[in-house]
């Protein structure tokens with residue numbers, strides 16, 4: 001029998017590769033008489049994974065015993081690692097003790113598939129339910145949906161958790177079959193679809209304040225473990241947002257779970273380091289889909305299916321569509337302003353608000369937060385250019401690596 005300290009060591013280490021957690025400012029469970037835990041004012045505590053990414057705590061697995069053998073996963077059945085499982089009471093008490101010591105702001109709970117999906121899911125639900133009803137915990141709870149879980153179980157999970165997520169893992173069925181043969185696309189998309197239906201039903205029947213997973217659903221996709229290009233990933237992302245109303249798709253740069261792994265599993269790719277720049281560009285492209293009204297086929301095309309590692313995707317689009325520019329900031333509508341590199345949603349709103357009272361100059365723009373080192377080629381203020389976009393190749397050279405992503409410095413040696 002393992003003691004609690006060994007369990008937390010094993011099961012928090014086993015969970016650190018899942019990037020799909022963030023609190024998203026859910027306020028659903030503070031108003032229900034719960035005594036502790038507020039996600040809105042405090043956000044969450046974070047920790048750093050080996051590859052330099054920031055992740056939330058308390059992030060644990062209920063159990064790292066798993067019947068499945070996903071090639072990319074440290075917990076796969078064939079891995080020779082120490083195994084452990086919590087009990088519901090242990091995990092609920094531990095979460096509260098961590099919370100009271102201000103180590104964490106919420107719980108992110110997933111699990112290996114140690115039994116039938118519904119049985120595994122019931123353990124996760126029991127933990128959340130115990131936290132809410134026995135411990136009076138009002139903090140953020142994110143539960144992983146185990147693919148293959150039935151609709152009834154998803155409904156129950158949504159009563160106690162702020163957010164649910166079912167990981168899509170890989171961009172295509174072919175890759176899933178190769179790297180995670182026990183998982184199926186139908187089960188994963190089925191769980192997302194059931195969640196989306198239940199959420200719509202609950203939100204419309206209870207009015208504005210829904211207590212069915214108020215922070216919605218998200219998913220995680222591993223980047224670089226399989227051969228798909230960014231265009232396939234962005235197309236998939238776009239359809240997930242449209243079909244299942246996902247709040248977020250998280251991208252996780254593939255990392256070998258244990259050093260030297262690639263030699264033992266021929267299904268895994270040869271990489272020298274996790275593709276963190278690619279992950280970063282995918283997040284930028286995702287941002288364009290969600291907040292800048294871009295369509296997936298505007299970001300990537302068949303003849304250029306990978307995101308540019310040296311320039312952000314919005315600037316790449318602008319350089320390919322120079323006839324759309326320059327944009328006159330005193331006349332353009334909100335959607336058009338959003339297309340200018342260096343102008344974000346906040347700045348676009350400020351421009352619209354401020355120009356009601358007066359005509360705006362280039363100097364005003366800088367004060368409103370526009371990044372003119374990128375935007376300078378693509379806009380005019382009262383007909384005045386900062387610089388004309390006469391030579392796209394020259395502009396490209398000047399902008400390459402300016403956001404620092406292509407030159408990302410490693411925090412650790414791999």
Ligand code: SF4
Pocket residue numbers: 066067068069070073074075076077111112113180
């Ligand atoms: S189902 Fe696959 S990804 Fe999940 S814990 Fe088991 S081996 Fe890892």
